[in-house]
Amino acid sequence: xxxxxxxxxxxxxxxxxxxxxxxxxLWPALDTGFISFTSYNLLTPPRFxxxxxxxxxxxxxxxxxxxxxxxxxxxxTIILSVGLGxxxxxxxxxxxxxxxxxxxxxxxxTLSAVVxxxxxxxxxxxxxxxxxxxxxxxxGGWSQTWLLNVPINTFCMIIAWVWATAGQNMVLxxxxxxxxxxxxxxxxxxxxxxxxxxxxxxTFPLLTPMTTVAVxxxxxxxxxxxxxIYVMTGGGPYRSSETLAVSMYRESFTMMKFGYGAAIAxxxxxxxxxxxxxxxxxxxxxxxxxx
Amino acid sequence: xxxxxxxKKISKILLYAFFITIALLWLLPxxxxxLLSFKTINDYMNQTFWQLPTKFNFVANIEYAWNSANxxxxxxxxxxxxxxxxxxxxxxxxxxxxxxxRLKLKGRNSLFGLIFIGTMFPFQMFLxxxxxxxxxxxLYNTKIGLILFYIAICIxxxxxxxxxxxxxxxxxxHEAAKLDGCSDLGVYAKIFMPMSLPAISVVFLFQxxxxxxxxxxxxxxxxxxxxxxxxxxxxxxxxxxxxxxxxLIAGAWIASLPTIIVFILLRRYFSQGxxxxxxx
Numbered sequence: 001x002x003x004x005x006x007x008x009x010x011x012x013x014x015x016x017x018x019x020x021x022x023x024x025x026l027w028p029a030l031d032t033g034f035i036s037f038t039s040y041n042l043l044t045p046p047r048f049x050x051x052x053x054x055x056x057x058x059x060x061x062x063x064x065x066x067x068x069x070x071x072x073x074x075x076x077t078i079i080l081s082v083g084l085g086x087x088x089x090x091x092x093x094x095x096x097x098x099x100x101x102x103x104x105x106x107x108x109x110t111l112s113a114v115v116x117x118x119x120x121x122x123x124x125x126x127x128x129x130x131x132x133x134x135x136x137x138x139x140g141g142w143s144q145t146w147l148l149n150v151p152i153n154t155f156c157m158i159i160a161w162v163w164a165t166a167g168q169n170m171v172l173x174x175x176x177x178x179x180x181x182x183x184x185x186x187x188x189x190x191x192x193x194x195x196x197x198x199x200x201x202x203t204f205p206l207l208t209p210m211t212t213v214a215v216x217x218x219x220x221x222x223x224x225x226x227x228x229i230y231v232m233t234g235g236g237p238y239r240s241s242e243t244l245a246v247s248m249y250r251e252s253f254t255m256m257k258f259g260y261g262a263a264i265a266x267x268x269x270x271x272x273x274x275x276x277x278x279x280x281x282x283x284x285x286x287x288x289x290x291x
Numbered sequence: 292x293x294x295x296x297x298x299k300k301i302s303k304i305l306l307y308a309f310f311i312t313i314a315l316l317w318l319l320p321x322x323x324x325x326l327l328s329f330k331t332i333n334d335y336m337n338q339t340f341w342q343l344p345t346k347f348n349f350v351a352n353i354e355y356a357w358n359s360a361n362x363x364x365x366x367x368x369x370x371x372x373x374x375x376x377x378x379x380x381x382x383x384x385x386x387x388x389x390x391x392x393r394l395k396l397k398g399r400n401s402l403f404g405l406i407f408i409g410t411m412f413p414f415q416m417f418l419x420x421x422x423x424x425x426x427x428x429x430l431y432n433t434k435i436g437l438i439l440f441y442i443a444i445c446i447x448x449x450x451x452x453x454x455x456x457x458x459x460x461x462x463x464x465h466e467a468a469k470l471d472g473c474s475d476l477g478v479y480a481k482i483f484m485p486m487s488l489p490a491i492s493v494v495f496l497f498q499x500x501x502x503x504x505x506x507x508x509x510x511x512x513x514x515x516x517x518x519x520x521x522x523x524x525x526x527x528x529x530x531x532x533x534x535x536x537x538x539l540i541a542g543a544w545i546a547s548l549p550t551i552i553v554f555i556l557l558r559r560y561f562s563q564g565x566x567x568x569x570x571x
Contacts, residue, residue: 009475013390016383017406017446024443025409028420035419042423088313094303095310104314107321109561110554111547112504114522118529118543119324122536129323132339163317171562195302224413227506231526248415253511258419265415272413 036262046259053263062239063264066247069154070223070271073243076155077222080162082214085169086207089177090199092170102174105167113164117231120160121147124232147233150240157232157241161225169214176210177203212283216276223272244268328352328541335537348537355535356542361516365524366546371434372520373502373549376441377495383442384449384494385487389479391450392457393465403454409447418511425512432513437520440508445498452567456490457483493564496557500550521546 038046131143235242252261430436
């Protein structure tokens with residue numbers, strides 16, 4: 001009897017965690033997979049329709065547009081947010097008051113995507129910051145209703161997102177820089193390498209692990225981009241600025257096409273898994289080649 | 292030599308000019324929106340953004356946001372969700388991690404994998420079944436329903452952090468305590484948890500912030516103002532196309548205050564946790 005308790009009791013420690021995760025995360029994820037093969041509107045029981053949702057998805061011009069927007073979000077956030085983060089991290093330590101500059105880039109990290117959205121809606125308003133500044137410097141002709149014009153509204157939101165996340169990448173690269181062997185950089189300096197050569201041939205390759213981390217994070221976050229779009233444009237006008245995550249929400253909870261929404265969720269998941277897997281595999285291979 | 296010196300000097304000046312410009316650009320949305328939250332609607336309509344308000348309207352704006360726009364209720368809801376969610380998740384996850392690392396458990400790696408896989412999916416994968424389940428069980432639009440979900444979503448990352456932390460605790464400590472007659476649960480409560488302040492801080496910082504900032508699940512699983520969390524309330528308000536923009540911006544800033552405070556208090560755990568977050 002005593003022995004039996006001894007064997008079972010370790011599992012009791014794990015049970016609450018496992019139960020919570022299974023009920024609220026794992027089972028729903030599996031169930032979404034099943035629902036994606038049905039036609040379901042909550043009012044009548046789900047009807048199995050095979051892969052019809054998936055076929056429709058590839059022919060749906062709105063979904064194609066969402067996919068392209070998701071692609072823009074991903075590519076531009078990686079280039080701009082990770083790029084600026086790297087630039088901030090490398091540049092800021094050469095300045096006096098480095099702490100002040102770090103603080104400035106760090107502030108947006110404490111704000112939620114919804115708050116960032118609210119602030120930037122006001123910035124892009126017809127009488128907002130951007131138009132006021134453009135008028136002031138004599139470029140009033142450029143002023144417009146930024147969030148209503150396609151495709152510029154997507155790029156405006158991407159800029160807001162870069163503002164919000166560059167600091168996070170800066171923090172990652174600052175950690176990476178701390179672990180760099182200073183001797184290597186000094187050696188390159190003695191060999192007569194200029195600042196750019198030192199950066200491009202020594203610092204940047206040594207930062208590869210952190211670059212992988214930062215790019216993976218940006219990749220996953222922008223593929224799943226939802227909050228800021230929901231707040232700033234709601235995916236509009238005429239569904240022009242939706243990403244896949246926004247389309248999924250709209251098809252499911254506005255149009256009540258749960259089967260179709262589930263299919264979008266599954267496709268989004270496959271995209272996230274495949275791209276992050278390819279990227280990480282490629283990078284770990286490259287890291288092995290370097291050392 | 293002197294050419295090189297002056298070249299260095301010029302590049303230094305350019306570097307400063309560049310970073311000062313960028314820093315000003317970064318501060319502009321924050322500074323101008325804080326200024327706006329001090330203005331009356333009239334000042335907002337008639338002034339440019341850098342002008343100082345003719346009348347300090349800060350208190351009235353906060354009052355508007357807190358009462359008329361209901362942000363107060365939303366904030367109080369979210370304080371409960373974020374605190375309870377993070378703390379209960381810390382307890383459940385640390386128990387699981389303790390057992391996975393220290394107790395002789397068959398299949399511990401697959402158990403950990405099962406718990407951890409929960410964070411890998413895009414959130415869209417959970418929404419529809421949760422919504423249906425909540426409607427059919429009566430959890431929909433209840434505070435307890437939201438709390439349960441927030442606990443669950445916090446568990447995978449928390450288990451990951453505690454597992455990493457517990458692995459670094461020397462085995463001998465556990466064995467010595469057991470020789471002294473301490474039970475496993477006693478070892479967990481008296482030795483492991485008091486040592487885990489760094490792990491607890493990392494998890495609290497990230498999970499409190501996550502729950503506080505959540506829009507998607509709060510919006511999907513609740514519908515009335517008395518239940519909805521703060522970011523849903525704020526998004527709702529900003530979608531209403533209202534005239535009181537200073538009030539809205541003031542509301543956005545008070546809704547950010549709790550996470551700003553948590554960030555300031557636990558700031559040294561941030562970079563640590565950030566790396567863990569991606570590593571996981």
